[in-house]
Amino acid sequence: MQSVHIFLALALLAFIFSYASAYDPSPLQDFCVAINNPFNAVFVNGKFCKNPNLTVANDFSFSGLNIPRNTGNQVGSNVTLLNVDQIPGVNTLAISLARIDYAANGGLNPPHIHPRASEILLVLEGNLYVGFVTSNPNRLISKVLNPGDVFVFPIGLIHFQFNIAKTNGVAIASLNSQNPGVITVANATFGTNPPINPDVLAKAFQLDEKVVENLQKKFGGSNN
Structure with missing residues (x-):
């Protein structure tokens, strides 16, 4: 019976390891379209790395987070x-x-x-x-x-x-x-460029189309 338990434990560990090793890293931007020719590539999922021998303390620090910011906006x-x-x-x-x-x-x-x-x-x-x-x-x-x-x-x-x-x-x-x-949410819904068709938003939010158009003007996604 003990050997069965050991076998099951090893099988579980193997499954966990295979799952973990196959897991994709989280994306660092909205999308990263595959390209066959690397010479035409313009972006990578993250940043290129600096030579470790050239790093300095300022690479790891920021000053001024104690300063209050302006909240005089909408x-x-x-x-x-x-x-x-x-x-x-x-x-x-x-x-x-x-x-x-x-x-x-x-x-x-x-x-x-x-x-x-x-x-x-x-x-x-x-x-x-x-x-x-x-x-x-x-x-x-x-x-x-x-x-x-x-x-x-x-x-x-x-x-x-x-x-x-x-x-x-x-x-x-x-x-x-x-x-x-x-x-x-509000900006992404009513302020997209180009704007979402007002018919779509009017039906989705159960609003009059003129209300939707007014919201799009307010958020910068006007169809006019």
Whole structure:
């Protein structure tokens, strides 16, 4: 009987190893179209690597994340993302960091998606109403966070943060990709270039077509 257990354990380990070794690495951009002629290639999934002997401390550092950002925009928030473009040393390390500033009384980081990363958020200032929506059936998981609280947003799910405090808010977010990407739901729906046919959006959102056209004008995706 013991030999059977050992055999089953070895078989399970072999299966796990074969599965892990066959798993594709996560993509670092929206798409990477295959090309037969490498001389015509213009992009790779990630960045080319610097000679290790030529690296310096500045390749792994960034200064100024303590400086408040301007939140005087329509949504009342400002995201300072530190990914591989700002810190070259994170290339291949699957990490990035962001500072998010929120205006008082309603600063919003609007509903959005990170297609290539999960996110963990730490609140430093303000009181944030945060949440994410599960895949079908769509269930909202939300909570009010105070300074020192932490919340996790799973990869690929719509999520948001809304400052309900009378003072400005600040949060730090960590994401497990060097290039997590972001798709803001409203902008991606009504502000595409070229714009989505208003008939499609009118039917999808059960709206009058003129309302859709007005939203497209507001988000920069006007058909006119």
